[in-house]
Amino acid sequence: MPAIKSLEELKRVREEALAKKQLKATPGHIQVIVAMGTCGIAAGARDTMKSVLSFIETERLSGVTVTQTGCMGMCEQEPILQVVIGDQPRVVYGKVNAEVAAQIMKQHVQNGTPVKDYVLPL
Amino acid sequence: MREIALHLLDIAENSVAAGSRTIRMDVLEDLQDDLLKVSVTDDGRGMDTETAKRVLDPFYTTRTTRKVGLGIPLLKLAAESSGGGLSLETESGKGTRIEASFRHSHIDRMPLGDVSMTMLTLLVSYPHVNWTFNYEVNGRDGESRQFLLDDKEIKSVLGDVPLTEPDVLKFLRGMIEEGIASVTPEPVI
Numbered sequence: 001m002p003a004i005k006s007l008e009e010l011k012r013v014r015e016e017a018l019a020k021k022q023l024k025a026t027p028g029h030i031q032v033i034v035a036m037g038t039c040g041i042a043a044g045a046r047d048t049m050k051s052v053l054s055f056i057e058t059e060r061l062s063g064v065t066v067t068q069t070g071c072m073g074m075c076e077q078e079p080i081l082q083v084v085i086g087d088q089p090r091v092v093y094g095k096v097n098a099e100v101a102a103q104i105m106k107q108h109v110q111n112g113t114p115v116k117d118y119v120l121p122l
Numbered sequence: 123m124r125e126i127a128l129h130l131l132d133i134a135e136n137s138v139a140a141g142s143r144t145i146r147m148d149v150l151e152d153l154q155d156d157l158l159k160v161s162v163t164d165d166g167r168g169m170d171t172e173t174a175k176r177v178l179d180p181f182y183t184t185r186t187t188r189k190v191g192l193g194i195p196l197l198k199l200a201a202e203s204s205g206g207g208l209s210l211e212t213e214s215g216k217g218t219r220i221e222a223s224f225r226h227s228h229i230d231r232m233p234l235g236d237v238s239m240t241m242l243t244l245l246v247s248y249p250h251v252n253w254t255f256n257y258e259v260n261g262r263d264g265e266s267r268q269f270l271l272d273d274k275e276i277k278s279v280l281g282d283v284p285l286t287e288p289d290v291l292k293f294l295r296g297m298i299e300e301g302i303a304s305v306t307p308e309p310v311i
Contacts, residue, residue, distance in 0.1 A: 006293075006297060007275060007276075007279055009293065010276060010279050010280070010290075010293055011279055013289045013290055013293050014279060014280050014281070014283050014290070016289060017283050017287040017288075017289050017290055018283060034247075036131070036135050036243075036247075037135070038132050038135075038192055038193040041123065041128050041131055041132050041135075042123050042128075046128060046131060046236075046239055046240065046243055049239075049243050049247075050239055050243075053242065053243075053246065053286075053291060053295070056286060056288055056291060057288050057291050057292050057295070059288075060288040060289075061288060062287060062288060064286055065284065065286060066246055066247060066286045067247050067248075068135070068243075068247040068248070070135065070139060
């Protein structure tokens with residue numbers, strides 16, 4: 001059973017992740033929220049999520065929480081992604097495919113500048 | 123929706139919305155019996171008999187229970203048009219189990235799709251839920267293989283380290299992808 005065999009490895013991963021976290025100053029909590037209602041999923045929200053997770057993994061981006069929400073009543077704008085950094089107001093993006101998600105992760109989540117072209121006026 | 127794995131994600135989202143603490147997802151590819159069977163079982167708030175009837179009817183549903191919507195009728199249609207069907211068992215306050223079956227070799231059967239991404243998405247987005255993923259294959263050779271993942275142990279090892287830390291994420295993705303790849307049957311050419 002792979003899950004049990006590799007628990008030792010997971011323990012090591014945990015120790016390393018903890019050590020790295022302590023070295024870093026926390027720049028305000030970052031939350032990335034992907035809408036995963038039926039409409040979002042049908043529009044490709046899982047690919048959006050995949051792109052977000054793979055950015056975190058390859059760029060080794062620590063301290064980002066990734067969560068989901070349901071249908072937000074703007075099905076025509078799906079996939080919808082929201083970014084919340086610290087106490088700043090949340091930014092809601094529409095039509096976020098995998099490429100746009102990677103762009104938002106780089107420009108907004110990593111460097112603090114929202115990607116204006118995809119921000120939804122609320 | 124173009125993948126059974128996306129339907130599974132959609133159904134599991136309903137389970138989360140129903141306040142479930144424990145959710146189990148099963149995928150069975152039985153090549154001996156030419157069957158593909160998937161199910162999601164939760165311990166959420168469940169439904170009364172009236173509501174349960176409605177979720178299978180797209181026209182009734184969209185107007186009365188917005189939270190459930192079109193997802194289940196679409197899955198039902200996909201299952202029925204490939205020689206299978208959908209069943210729903212639920213009890214108010216106890217939980218819900220939705221099972222869809224397909225004839226594995228049916229020409230109109232939707233592809234299973236990226237099951238590992240569906241699992242990873244759910245696992246990292248809803249850490250408060252106890253997830254169990256079970257993928258079983260009964261091969262043409264008659265041999266059965268299984269990938270079973272219960273996240274309890276993973277979470278107890280990780281403690282307060284979030285699932286979205288880069289190294290943890292890499293570990294989880296690798297574990298799920300390898301686990302699924304190790305049991306997935308060879309495609310028929």
